[in-house]
């Protein structure tokens with residue numbers, strides 16, 4: 097296990113769900129957390145007060161699809177903490193719409209937050225990650241990065257794209273010491289799943305804290321074994337059905 101005390105984590109989508117659970121877990125382990133982006137300021141404030149029980153944080157509310165906000169935000173992170181060690185691209189959005197009814201503007205919105213944002217934020221963070229001895233990027237994809245679900249065409253396309261981006265960057269930067277991973281969860285009990293899978297009941301769903309534990313596993317186990325991605329299925333009457 098490596099020592100991650102005082103390492104700086106840039107985490108998107110930390111206003112609730114997986115992001116909030118990850119922020120808490122990493123703060124408990126002494127890491128400084130940047131809560132990067134989010135339109136709901138109250139949610140971000142609530143996460144910040146959890147983080148501040150254990151560690152320090154920087155809160156940067158705003159719309160991540162605004163690339164200027166990302167660029168200035170990274171500058172602010174460096175001014176405040178002087179480094180970036182970990183990037184977790186977690187912010188995302190889903191929809192549950194028949195293919196014929198997906199509006200082009202909604203497709204663009206989903207692709208923007210789920211793919212374009214991780215692409216651009218990663219580009220901005222890479223120069224700083226190169227200087228870290230523990231640089232890791234974790235992209236929160238989904239089981240739909242592997243499977244095709246009805247009523248989720250735009251979301252499925254975006255998560256396939258995010259997984260492709262992850263694989264390419266992983267190969268491009270491993271010699272710089274940057275580890276790049278994807279986590280591909282099935283249904284996690286968060287606000288989003290209520291939109292993307294209204295057919296699921298909470299029973300048997302993955303808890304956000306379980307994804308936070310996997311994030312911690314990736315960060316803290318930095319040996320010779322490199323895991324590209326972890327696919328996380330929920331407990332189901334038919335195991336491995338995502």
Ligand SMILES: NC(=O)c1ccc[n+]([C@@H]2O[C@H](COP(=O)([O-])OP(=O)(O)OC[C@H]3O[C@@H](n4cnc5c(N)ncnc54)[C@H](OP(=O)(O)O)[C@@H]3O)[C@@H](O)[C@H]2O)c1
Nearest residue numbers: 109111113114133134135136160187188238283284286288
């Ligand atoms: N829940 C699941 O079943 C599941 C399964 C597989 C993968 N995932 C993935 O896990 C990640 C986290 O989702 P979650 O389930 O934890 O849901 P969530 O609680 O709804 O989190 C999504 C976060 O993304 C942020 N976000 C969305 N658009 C944004 C924008 N334009 N700018 C800044 N922030 C934005 C939201 O912040 P605001 O609301 O404040 O804007 C929110 O905090 C997503 O990438 C999702 O695709 C979820």
